[in-house]
Structures are given as C-alpha cells and as structure tokens.
Amino acid sequence: MRRLPKQTDPNLLVGANTADDAGVYRLDRDRALVQTVDFFTPIVDDPYIFGQIAAANALSDVYAMGGRPLTAMNLLGVPTELVPPEVIARILQGGARKVHEAKCALVGGHSIRNPEPIYGLSVTGLVSPKRLIVNSAARAGDLLILTKPLGTGIATTGIKRGITSRALERKAVRAMVSLNAVGTALAEQGLVRAGVDVTGFGFLGHLGAMCRSSRVGALIEADKIPVLGREIFELIKQGCVPGGSKGNLDFAEAFVEWSNVSDSQKILLADAQTSGGLLVCVAPKNLPAVLKMLARDRTLCQAVVGRIERSAKPRIRVTSGS
Numbered sequence: 001m002r003r004l005p006k007q008t009d010p011n012l013l014v015g016a017n018t019a020d021d022a023g024v025y026r027l028d029r030d031r032a033l034v035q036t037v038d039f040f041t042p043i044v045d046d047p048y049i050f051g052q053i054a055a056a057n058a059l060s061d062v063y064a065m066g067g068r069p070l071t072a073m074n075l076l077g078v079p080t081e082l083v084p085p086e087v088i089a090r091i092l093q094g095g096a097r098k099v100h101e102a103k104c105a106l107v108g109g110h111s112i113r114n115p116e117p118i119y120g121l122s123v124t125g126l127v128s129p130k131r132l133i134v135n136s137a138a139r140a141g142d143l144l145i146l147t148k149p150l151g152t153g154i155a156t157t158g159i160k161r162g163i164t165s166r167a168l169e170r171k172a173v174r175a176m177v178s179l180n181a182v183g184t185a186l187a188e189q190g191l192v193r194a195g196v197d198v199t200g201f202g203f204l205g206h207l208g209a210m211c212r213s214s215r216v217g218a219l220i221e222a223d224k225i226p227v228l229g230r231e232i233f234e235l236i237k238q239g240c241v242p243g244g245s246k247g248n249l250d251f252a253e254a255f256v257e258w259s260n261v262s263d264s265q266k267i268l269l270a271d272a273q274t275s276g277g278l279l280v281c282v283a284p285k286n287l288p289a290v291l292k293m294l295a296r297d298r299t300l301c302q303a304v305v306g307r308i309e310r311s312a313k314p315r316i317r318v319t320s321g322s
C-alpha cells in the first residue's frame with residue numbers, strides 16, 4: 001500500500017496508513033461509511049460452520065471501528081470440479097445466517113472458479129465520526145479488555161492434524177462464530193475510543209500496532225489472558241503451531257519485553273486468530289459500564305488483561321507469575 005499514491009480526500013477519516021480495521025469515509029457531519037473486505041480458505045471441514053466463521057470475521061472489522069453493519073456482499077472462489085453445489089450452498093448459507101444475525105442486508109456478491117476454495121465478504125457499515133473506535137486513541141492509564149479467548153490458530157491447526165479434542169473444537173468454533181457486535185454498543189455509548197479486533201497478527205501484533213499509532217506502551221499480565229482451554233498448551237508442546245503464529249512471535253520480539261513468561265504463553269500471545277475478539281482500551285471510570293455490557297453477551301469474556309502506559313517507544317512489557 002505504501003507504493004500507492006497518497007490519498008488526499010479530506011473526507012477519508014481512516015485510510016490505509018494507520019493499520020486500522022476498516023476504511024472510514026465521512027458522508028456528512030454525523031455519518032461516515034465503514035468499509036472492509038476479508039476472505040480466507042477453509043479452516044474447518046463443515047462448510048456451514050466455515051461460512052459462519054468467515055462472515056463473523058468479515059463483520060468484525062466494522063464492529064471494531066464502532067460501526068453498525070448495513071450491507072454485505074459475498075466473495076467466493078471454488079474448484080467447481082471438486083466441490084459439489086450443495087457444499088457451496090452450505091458455505092453461503094452459513095455466511096447468510098451471520099449476516100442476518102447482524103441485521104445486515106446481503107446485497108449480492110461475486111464468484112469465480114479457483115483452485116482452492118475461498119470465501120468471505122465485503123461489508124459496509126455506518127458510524128458517527130465522533131464515536132469512531134480507532135487504534136490511535138489509546139491513552140496511558142487505559143485498561144485493556146479482551147472479549148474472546150486466544151488459541152484459535154493453534155486449535156484449528158490441531159483440527160487439521162486430527163489431534164484437537166472434540167471439546168476444544170467446539171469451544172474454538174463457538175468463539176469464532178460469535179459476533180463482535182458489542183463494539184457498536186460500546187462506541188455508541190461513548191465507552192470506548194480505542195480498540196482493534198485480534199486477527200492474523202495475533203494479540204501482540206495488533207496491540208503493537210495500536211501502541212505505535214497511539215504513541216504509548218502497554219503492560220500485559222500473561223496469566224490474565226483468556227485461553228480456549230488448557231489443552232491449547234498441550235498442543236503447543238506437541239509442536240502444533242501455525243507458521244503465521246511463529247512469524248508473529250519473531251516479529252513481536254522487536255517490541256516486547258518478557259518477564260517470567262513461558263515459551264507456550266509467548267506462542268499463545270502471538271497466535272494468529274481467526275474471527276478473534278475485540279481488544280479495547282477503557283478509561284478506568286468506564287470499566288464497570290463496559291464489563292456490564294460485555295456480561296450481557298454470554299459468548300464473550302470480560303478479561304482485563306493489562307493497561308496502557310506512557311512510553312517513549314511503543315514497547316509492550318509482558319509479565320507472568322508462573
């Protein structure tokens with residue numbers, strides 16, 4: 001993106017230069033469009049669940065900006081000689097279910113023949129420019145709250161290898177199909193101004209980008225990080241770590257200081273997530289209201305995992321008692 005001409009439109013409130021979750025374009029004083037697109041190859045065998053995960057993941061970037069999804073379009077690529085029409089229909093039905101749950105209109109899409117199946121959506125939402133959640137507004141003293149457990153990259157790698165238990169698979173699927181719709185409510189009530197959703201770059205990668213954009217540091221208590229289950233650490237010990245997560249950890253080493261943190265905790269904190277939770281910065285006075293709001297959605301967790309610190313460099317300190 002850096003090689004493309006610089007955007008100069010004054011209505012472009014959030015463009016590609018801040019590593020935010022979605023683009024934001026002002027329509028008038030009170031309204032801005034939020035636009036995003038996301039797709040990937042299957043991470044579970046069940047096409048209906050794959051469709052739901054892909055849609056929840058695509059919708060999430062609108063929620064992560066505090067927006068309300070309005071319209072969505074399917075993007076589909078399939079090897080038609082290998083994938084029967086019923087399976088394609090199940091993928092699209094899974095996606096449509098989540099788009100419907102989000103009270104968002106599915107308005108069309110585009111499909112091509114492709115050697116590998118891919119599915120996702122482009123989603124357009126609305127947000128008030130004053131209520132936007134961005135990754136550049138974190139302030140020293142803010143508490144960091146994570147709304148879904150980590151470990152989906154490890155769990156899905158284990159599913160592909162046939163070593164993830166049924167129980168863990170169910171937990172991972174439940175987390176990945178659940179919508180981050182609470183982002184809209186948090187923004188509209190003015191409870192959160194800074195945040196991201198945790199996806200491919202892992203918890204540390206997305207937090208690191210937020211710290212860089214906001215010119216702050218962070219302190220994370222690794223023992224407070226919610227995890228899909230203890231089995232995740234067993235899988236890590238068996239070498240069940242996606243390449244992307246290893247790459248994320250290598251990248252994070254440059255800006256993370258560890259104190260007493262085990263290797264498997266490090267991997268977990270770097271694990272590439274699919275349809276991960278929101279990581280939001282909350283002023284201490286807003287914490288009770290935010291926790292109350294998160295408690296309304298039983299699929300979410302309400303983990304206070306650390307805080308934003310004043311720091312000359314965008315440094316993240318991670319501590320553990322273990």
Ligand code: CO
Binds near residue numbers: 061064198199
């Ligand atoms: Co995102």
Ligand code: CO
Binds near residue numbers: 021037199
């Ligand atoms: Co994305």
